[in-house]
Amino acid sequence: MKKLLTACVVFCLVQAAAQASEGLISVKSSHDVPTTTDKLVTALEKKGMTVFARIDHAAGAKKVDMSLAPTELVIFGNPKVGTVLMKCGHGIAIDLPLKALVWEDGDGQTWLGYNDPAYLAERHKLEGCEKALDKVDKALAAFAKAATE
Numbered sequence: 001m002k003k004l005l006t007a008c009v010v011f012c013l014v015q016a017a018a019q020a021s022e023g024l025i026s027v028k029s030s031h032d033v034p035t036t037t038d039k040l041v042t043a044l045e046k047k048g049m050t051v052f053a054r055i056d057h058a059a060g061a062k063k064v065d066m067s068l069a070p071t072e073l074v075i076f077g078n079p080k081v082g083t084v085l086m087k088c089g090h091g092i093a094i095d096l097p098l099k100a101l102v103w104e105d106g107d108g109q110t111w112l113g114y115n116d117p118a119y120l121a122e123r124h125k126l127e128g129c130e131k132a133l134d135k136v137d138k139a140l141a142a143f144a145k146a147a148t149e
Contacts, residue, residue: 023119025140029102029110029148033070036110037102040147044076047139051076052097070110071103081132088129095120098136100143112144 029036041051053075061068077097085092100114117137121129 023116023123024113025116025144026111026113027144027148029112031110031148033072033102033104033110036112036147037072037074040074040100040102040112040143043143043146044074047143049076049078050097069104069106071101074100074102076100081136084132085126085129085136088126088132089124091124092120092126095124098140100140100147102147110148112148114140114144 031039037054041054044051051074053073055073055075057071057073058068075097076099082096085096095115098114100112102110102112104110117133117140120126121133126133
């Protein structure tokens with residue numbers, strides 16, 4: 001009985017954690033926010049991705065006399081892949097170009113997060129785009145690894 005109760009508690013905790021970040025893949029970084037973001041931008045540009053914007057949310061907060069832990073958003077993409085995804089379902093255009101968020105948590109740990117392509121496929125009911133989604137998934141994981149290690 002004790003084992004069953006323990007298993008139920010563990011299952012509930014895992015489910016709660018999964019729901020809290022549904023659709024977001026978060027990778028722990030070995031660097032601070034600016035360094036992680038710089039490394040991400042370098043990796044993206046090296047692979048021919050277009051970096052549309054780099055938004056420093058903490059700087060924006062400072063402009064209105066508020067404080068925010070270091071938080072940066074990078075908006076990037078490649079029309080060769082994005083167009084394929086939009087042909088599978090136009091609704092995904094609301095989530096394109098792709099984005100990566102780099103932030104510092106309350107413990108001072110830096111994280112890099114991005115939308116899980118499988119979650120986007122489910123959200124937008126994409127069918128017939130498995131090859132493109134797999135390519136996006138592998139590319140995002142490689143970019144995150146390059147930025148965080």
